[in-house]
Amino acid sequence: MAGERRGTITSPLSRGVNFGVIAAFVAFTAFPFFWMVITTFKQTLDLMNPANNPFLFNQPPTLTHLRMLFQETAYAQWLWNTAWVGGIVVVITLLLAVPAGYSLARLSGSSGEQLGIGIFLTYLVPPTILFIPLSRVVTFLGLTDSLWSLVVVYPSFTIPFCSWLLMGFFKVIPPDIEEAAMIDGLSRFGAFVRVVLPISVAGILTTIIFTFTLVTQEFVYALTFISSSAKFTVSVGVPTFLVRGDVYFWGSMMAACFIASFPIAILYNLFVDRFIAGFTGGAVK
Amino acid sequence: MKQTAGDLPARPVDTGFGRRLADDEKWLGRVMLAPAITYIVALIGFPLLLALFYSVSNVTVGSYGWPSFVGLANFRNAIGNPAFPRALWNTLVFALVSQFFVMILATILAISLQREFRGKWVVRLMILLPWVAPISLGSIGWLWMFDSVYSVINWTGRALGIFGKDTWPIWLGQPTLAMGSVITVHVWRLLPLATVILLGGLSGIPKDIHDAAQVDGAGVLRHHFQITVPLVRPIALVALLFGTVYAFTDMIVIYVLTRGGPYETTQVLSTLAFFTGIDGGDLGGGAAIALFLFPVLAACAVLILRFARQAEVT
Numbered sequence: 001m002a003g004e005r006r007g008t009i010t011s012p013l014s015r016g017v018n019f020g021v022i023a024a025f026v027a028f029t030a031f032p033f034f035w036m037v038i039t040t041f042k043q044t045l046d047l048m049n050p051a052n053n054p055f056l057f058n059q060p061p062t063l064t065h066l067r068m069l070f071q072e073t074a075y076a077q078w079l080w081n082t083a084w085v086g087g088i089v090v091v092i093t094l095l096l097a098v099p100a101g102y103s104l105a106r107l108s109g110s111s112g113e114q115l116g117i118g119i120f121l122t123y124l125v126p127p128t129i130l131f132i133p134l135s136r137v138v139t140f141l142g143l144t145d146s147l148w149s150l151v152v153v154y155p156s157f158t159i160p161f162c163s164w165l166l167m168g169f170f171k172v173i174p175p176d177i178e179e180a181a182m183i184d185g186l187s188r189f190g191a192f193v194r195v196v197l198p199i200s201v202a203g204i205l206t207t208i209i210f211t212f213t214l215v216t217q218e219f220v221y222a223l224t225f226i227s228s229s230a231k232f233t234v235s236v237g238v239p240t241f242l243v244r245g246d247v248y249f250w251g252s253m254m255a256a257c258f259i260a261s262f263p264i265a266i267l268y269n270l271f272v273d274r275f276i277a278g279f280t281g282g283a284v285k
Numbered sequence: 286m287k288q289t290a291g292d293l294p295a296r297p298v299d300t301g302f303g304r305r306l307a308d309d310e311k312w313l314g315r316v317m318l319a320p321a322i323t324y325i326v327a328l329i330g331f332p333l334l335l336a337l338f339y340s341v342s343n344v345t346v347g348s349y350g351w352p353s354f355v356g357l358a359n360f361r362n363a364i365g366n367p368a369f370p371r372a373l374w375n376t377l378v379f380a381l382v383s384q385f386f387v388m389i390l391a392t393i394l395a396i397s398l399q400r401e402f403r404g405k406w407v408v409r410l411m412i413l414l415p416w417v418a419p420i421s422l423g424s425i426g427w428l429w430m431f432d433s434v435y436s437v438i439n440w441t442g443r444a445l446g447i448f449g450k451d452t453w454p455i456w457l458g459q460p461t462l463a464m465g466s467v468i469t470v471h472v473w474r475l476l477p478l479a480t481v482i483l484l485g486g487l488s489g490i491p492k493d494i495h496d497a498a499q500v501d502g503a504g505v506l507r508h509h510f511q512i513t514v515p516l517v518r519p520i521a522l523v524a525l526l527f528g529t530v531y532a533f534t535d536m537i538v539i540y541v542l543t544r545g546g547p548y549e550t551t552q553v554l555s556t557l558a559f560f561t562g563i564d565g566g567d568l569g570g571g572a573a574i575a576l577f578l579f580p581v582l583a584a585c586a587v588l589i590l591r592f593a594r595q596a597e598v599t
Contacts, residue, residue: 019402025412029473048435050435053444124582137335
């Protein structure tokens with residue numbers, strides 16, 4: 001993010017206020033995750049004693065909760081399921097959204113803009129309207145309680161989103177590059193494959209990260225279509241299966257939440273600048 | 286399904302059909318766009334029509350064969366059900382209050398983040414976390430923080446003397462507090478997205494516009510309200526509408542934290558549709574309830590279209 005600010009006021013006071021504001025916001029956004037980490041390594045007796053200071057380790061840290069999570073629950077299986085669905089959905093999304101994004105950016109003339117926004121708007125149609133009819137469609141396809149149901153349905157929201165994102169990336173590539181390639185004898189399509197794609201690697205990587213993030217976050221469809229615990233994805237498995245009646249395994253649950261959240265957040269952060277560029281670039285001529 | 290134009294030959298010396306298509310911009314564009322459009326129509330357009338169809342039929346989870354037409358009975362039942370008006374009201378409260386706070390907080394945060402400082406990368410990671418992490422898992426983190434016995438919020442409040450001896454709020458068990466809690470978590474979740482969109486808008490303003498304003502002697506306030514605000518407004522509205530769609534239609538936070546309780550006080554349309562249609566097996570009734578979300582969605586879509594055109598900062 002280009003922090004271009006006009007150099008009007010940079011007194012120590014204003015800088016201090018600025019720092020204070022940011023610190024307060026970081027405390028608000030990151031505290032639950034900090035709390036997950038603390039809880040993960042605490043002994044149960046320590047967690048379940050209201051007299052203890054919850055910010056301190058009143059008893060030595062422990063790895064019991066992690067061990068239990070990986071040995072006594074299907075958590076590792078859920079991680080694998082999520083990665084598997086995510087991987088296939090990424091492939092389907094790229095196969096359909098990369099050509100679509102390029103077509104919207106370059107080949108659809110003046111209607112490309114309208115079409116692009118139209119496609120993007122379908123991303124806004126929420127699962128909470130579609131999950132009921134889609135549950136019947138999944139039954140009809142014979143995919144009830146199968147991870148394939150998610151593989152089929154998830155591209156319906158990743159494709160609109162990523163087509164828009166890729167359209168933004170392709171728009172900012174100078175057209176002269178393709179024209180030069182066509183003068184050298186490549187066809188229009190050949191120029192796209194051999195010239196445009198190789199220089200769009202960063203944009204395509206961004207698309208992969210975002211598709212994967214959308215898949216790990218999805219909850220409503222997975223909750224509706226999947227019923228057997230071995231086939232859950234992480235986002236549904238933890239809230240439905242690790243919560244057994246009134247017994248909450250807080251240590252293991254917090255470990256489960258943190259492990260599934262943090263790596264993808266780091267990846268996302270690496271690409272967020274490109275994401276903003278693509279997201280707003282789609283609207284900027 | 287996976288038809289791409291990838292199997293078309295693109296050899297320079299080929300005068301066949303493939304080569305002609307590979308050079309015809311109009312048709313090539315259509316061929317490259319068709320698979321994506323087909324997928325969207327099949328899995329969004331068609332189910333949307335199916336939702337309409339179900340809402341006027343007596344379809345249930347167990348029913349096979351052709352469902353029969355029941356007219357507006359599902360809608361009548363939905364509106365006649367005492368849970369419905371309350372869910373409608375809760376949806377409005379939940380969406381509007383959370384959006385109000387999201388926009389105010391995101392504006393403050395985006396303006397603070399414009400400045401360059403060391404360690405910005407880490408700060409950005411921390412601020413993005415609630416948006417990137419799967420929200421069902423983030424909500425579980427809050428479930429633990431709101432726990433009726435071991436709530437860290439209550440412990441801290443008591444330690445700091447904010448809560449007296451007899452105050453021990455049961456965050457998810459008292460109606461007003463429960464609504465406040467789910468709104469808080471929703472704000473927490475959407476704040477990063479709104480901030481990122483606003484930051485994009487702020488950094489998209491060409492520097493020479495700011496410079497020109499300074500040369501012309503605009504004061505800080507005037508500069509802000511006459512230059513920055515009007516230029517950022519379209520993109521801020523897009524952020525607002527986006528968040529509105531999320532807030533009106535999302536069910537994850539409420540499903541994980543309260544399941545619509547206590548006493549239905551946090552039941553919104555989307556959770557009611559889920560409990561009616563999937564848990565209760567009444568697909569027609571659930572579809573009818575979910576369709577009440579559609580006017581909001583359509584209105585937001587139309588408005589986004591309008592502001593997206595204005596947002597074209599050239």
